Amino acid sequence: MHQLTIAEIILGLRRKAFSSTELTRHLLDRIQQLDSGFNSFITVTEELALAQAKAADQRLASGEAPALCGVPIAHKDIICTSGVRTSCASKMLDNFVPPYNATIVENLNAAGAVTLGKTNMDEFAMGSSSESSYYGPVKNPWNTSCVPGGSSGGSAAAVAALLAPASTATDTGGSIRQPAALTNTTGLKPTYGRVSRWGIVAYASSLDQAGPIARTAEDAAYLLSAMAGYDPKDATSLNRPQTDFGKGLNKALTGLKIGIPTEYFGEGLNPGIADRIQEALREYEQLGAQLQDISLPHSKLAIPAYYVIAPAEASANLSRFDGIRYGYRCQAPEDLRDLYRRSRGEGFGEEVQRRILVGTYALSAGYYDAYYNKAQQVRRLIKQDFASAFEQVDVIMGPTTPSPAFKLGTKSADPVAMYLEDIYTIATNLAGLPGMSIPCGLVDNLPVGLQITGNYLDEARILNIAHRYQQVTNWHTASAVAV
């Protein structure tokens, strides 16, 4: 049962091939038996899951079940779940149980989804390997001596290890797409503003966007249809009509113009990955698409711009963790200053502290123009690159990551090396565009991701493009673990 896709689960539940309770129980058992090897969950919500499954079974029996009724999923532990600890994989929030749900949790609950638990991640979503978690690193189900990518490494690993059919995740600089690529899963980062940020602990507010990690594009469409929508509680939420992202999945790709940015195939790209991407592109030609070289001349500046903007926003976003109203407070503070400094010094991990300090530096007197303002100007140049590209092509394709999953511990001491992991994904966040990563083969038995970047609000299009590929290839069905 654990290898079923959401599309298959929906069908199976309605045909009474199995109940949600049976499926949920089965997955909870799998998590209990297997997850010690992957560490993909921080919290397993057994009681909640079974109660939700039971309720879903009743609704299914009554014949009035919403779209995802009885479908078990997992939530990244940065997404607030009422009554369930939401730790952001940080000591700071180890004891934090929010009395409210994130809007996407409300939406998915309303669609009938069952919550299996909360997935592990890089602390406060700051990282590309899921090693900086207070609860220990996540391991890649394809090779447990490797990282699953990050920051949504737990969400990706849980899906890859067949512990959950899909999970929610967030992507600030590649945190959905990069782990999806490294674990052979399908991940989608929507257009900025498509999915409400309410109740998702903010890392970098102008870049953060939640989306699904699933096994297929079709499943991602199911999840996104439930997650997305205008939310008056998020002032940056886009007020656009509700969309069924599953509707156009089967559209033919004849005449589709695919842009290939030359900058994404230069130095630093693993040759094996370059080959897999070329093979995938040939597959798209077979499907009727046309390839066209394009240029995104400011690509190289995406990482520098990101590592000013994201830390600057984070430095302010994380000021609320001060040991006063919730979360970690140091023992016996001498005075107010000591309370702040030790609560934050002891509660935050190294990388989080590092980014707060970088952000503080970039915003401080005398450096604002040279760093923050400059980065926001470069951000516009990057957005303009994409705008010109989309005048010529419908979508942009390239590798999601420069290399396959790397060994645990190899980059954690070298932040800059870690940052370069997101070299192909970050620009999408800076511009606010939707992007996907889908499996397109293996290199040394490690998965490779094809990145598909669409124009604003073109999620349905890129899902269609991903789905068609998955109809004619079976890379996405390759499994990390024995079925």
Next chain:
Amino acid sequence: MTAHCVKLTGPARSPPRAVSDSQRNRRNSIAMAVDTQTVEKLAELARIAISKETLEEVSDRLGEILQLVDQLQAVNTDGITPMAHPLDEEQTLRTDAVTESDRRKDFLALAPQAEEGLYLVPKVIE
């Protein structure tokens, strides 16, 4: 900004810190190695206690990051409007209505220390 927008005067941002001549002359790079003093100043602003033993290490790593970020200095961005938001959307405002009820009990239960409906902190000195 659209043409009919009124140019407003506002209070200036904090005055720029003096940039030394050597910094000014290195046109493509302004970040120098971050010294431990700077790190201590940043840590104070960010209210993060950093132990003396790790100070050097933190300075080195910050220096490396700033070096990476320094690539920005080489780009000509004259006349480019900074982009704080990925989409050029305008704010939708909320109608003035009280929509929240009292949940003090739920929230105070999360506090490390609270009493008589108040959050407690070490004495605040004015």
Next chain:
Amino acid sequence: MEWEVVIGLEVHVQLSTKSKLFSGASTRFGAEPNTQACAVDLAMPGTLPVPNEEAFRCAVLFALAMNAHIGKRSVFERKNYFYPDLPKGYQTTQLDQPIVGAGEVEIYLADGSNKTVRLHHAHLEEDAGKSLHEDFHGMSGIDLNRAGTPLLEIVSEPDMRSAAEAVAFLKKIHSIVTYLDISDGDMSQGSMRCDANVSVRPKGEAKLGTRTELKNINSFRFVERAIKAEAGRQIDALEDGGNIVQETRLYDVDKDETRSLRSKEAANDYRYFPCPDLLPVVLSNDYIEQLRHQLPELPDAKTARFRSEYSLSAYDANLLTQERATADYFETVCRVCNAPKLAVNWVTGEISALLKRREITISQSPVSPEQLASLIVRIKDNTLSSKIAKRVFDAMTKSADMADDIIQKHGYIQLSDSRVIEKMVDEVIATNSSQVENYRKADEAKRPRMMGYFVGRIMKASSGQANPKLLNKILKEKLDALL
């Protein structure tokens, strides 16, 4: 040496919205601690701000009233500092693109002169909570009910040259915001607070002296005293060869002196940057024009109208229009009694004294404008002497009765029957022969004063009800006939 004081004011006006600037929590004053602090106000993880339209409406009305530029595109920024009453660790405020730009306002001084004070700008921002310093085992208690309450911070240019001018400016702002009904302006509840930037320089010197900032002055009276005390301190220091340090100071009411206040953040680097959770607020010309049509008659226009319509002096017109409620009261009285001069005298006289005695505002006056008008009608038609009118007025402070009811109940009719008065005069002349003799012999210039004796006797005999004008006329005729 002759010194000149230079003052600029920063006035924080609490806007009378129902809910907070960025959340749906109530702004009601005086609730139990932390019962009006919702998840957003408490900066719970994942929560997001959504701006309140009413706050913008208030700010635009203010801009229109001040003939100020309107920021058709305004941007919220984060001002970063740590303080327990600031839950997010930053204050959401406006900096480079405030909602209200430069403008100017006329102030009126006691000597009848007026002066233009320039407005630098005004911006919207959220208020902080409160630290309570009662002893909780040596700790402070934090109440966040006020956190997030909308404030309009009004910043003047350093155009004022005396404490009296500063007070006049503050009163003008108070008058405008209460006219617009955008704030209750109640300084005792902190709805209006004021910081004053004070410096001194030798008269004739163009360069500004070093300024200090006097924080949180909460009454008109204290503004005047605090500025005087601080200017005095600065002059003394400079005359003693000392210098002034730019710093924040606090006025000590009991000692009538200012003292240095340690700054909130030693380094004072607020690291402002645009709040990524909020988009630029763009106001259309239509919206602004719609509000322009909603503008009530403002103090200056009302003053001009009162002068022409009621033939009032500049002084009286100013006095009456300073508060909208007073002006409205006056106009209601006038409408009923049609005797503006009497109405001014009574409103600025008896009513004003009554309010001061009872420490209440005119809207709480025990004597309604209709009551007062009914009294004035009877003064005007000579039914009441001014002496009796005061008695009727006193009765009005204790009941809702109209003048005629009181007159009837107490028999307070003015004696205007000349035959009755003649009889009384005859009697007094007959029974006070020595006084009459003195009168006859007296110098002509002294006679009017000597008449007072007879008037007094008759008034006493008539319980004050004799019409004084008539009495004087008859008495003079009769006495002069004896000459």
